[in-house]
Amino acid sequence: AWELTIGATTAPRVIRADAVVLATPAAATRKLVQAFAPAAATTLAAVESASVAVVTFAFAASELPPPTGSGFLVPPIEGRSIKASTNSSSKWGWLARQAPEVTYVRASLGRHLEEATLQRPDAALAEIARRDLGDILGRRLPVPVDWHVQRWGGGLPQYAVGHVERIELVRNEIATFHGLEVAGAAYDGVGIPAVIGSGRRAARALAEAAGLRD
Incomplete structure (x- = not known):
């Protein structure tokens, strides 16, 4: 025992x-x-391990319809702060059915040996993520209805x-x-x-x- x-x-x-x-x-x-x-x-x-922060955005669907596809990865060579994005409302049908008036999009930040990126306040991380997402999607994203930052220190082996x-x-x-x-x-x-x-x-x-x- x-x-x-x-x-x-x-x-x-x-x-x-x-x-x-x-x-x-x-x-x-x-x-x-x-x-x-x-x-x-x-x-x-x-x-x-690498530390990670996940920023979840809730946009009004009338201003940002759910993007096509489930999401994308961003290689380091792109020079972006975000390393991946998930089009949550497109990827999970139940989420779209539960809240059709909202488009949920997630972005993750934090690469191995780049912990300095995550030393910013939550609001700064959210704005960086929104800017990168807009650049990649080819449009300026609207102000979100709400957003949330979840940090995982040393969470990615x-x-x-x-x-x-x-x-x-x-x-x-x-x-x-x-x-x-x-x-x-x-x-x-x-x-x-x-x-x-x-x-x-x-x-x-x-x-x-x-x-x-x-």
């Missing part, structure tokens, strides 16, 4: 569990395992050459501890489907180790 201390540092609580999945970022997982899995900790310490082999090393050492698995964006992919798959893989491994079936 595993014994874990959780909760606020001012009011810690100890729980016991037969199995644990560490679904934390690489840096946090490193700290959690370094006392008993030093090789895995050292390997996880080498996984770099960077996969360097040899990543697969390094993650295999991590999992091999973690596997020597019964009832422990790792999961998350640092291992098999950063997209939502990949992260879900990582969690399911960890759950299956624990179930098989316990002699349980799906």
Whole structure:
């Protein structure tokens, strides 16, 4: 069994569990395992990450109809602050049906080793994103009905050459501890489907180790 201390540092609580999945970022997982899995900790310490900010705009559909297509990526060579955009109202039909009077567009900012871009206030980031979007779409975008900035510090792991082999090393050492698995964006992919798959893989491994079936 595993014994874990959780909760606020001012009011810690100890729980016991037969199995644990560490679904934390690489840096946090490193700290959690370094006392008993030093090789895995050292390997996880080498996984770099990028910070990201996602700006969501709500435009009046009468001023900006939903753009064609689901979105686009912006390569670094373009010299833009945004690195991708999602035409949310076009990509997800349920969103368009729920709010036909609004066009939702998202833009993400923050590339690896370019954290300075994200040091601006939310309003400045939103204006930069709106300007870049307008330039790429070929028109000046209207003033949004509303906007929101969500920041993810160190939220995007960077996969360097040899990543697969390094993650295999991590999992091999973690596997020597019964009832422990790792999961998350640092291992098999950063997209939502990949992260879900990582969690399911960890759950299956624990179930098989316990002699349980799906």
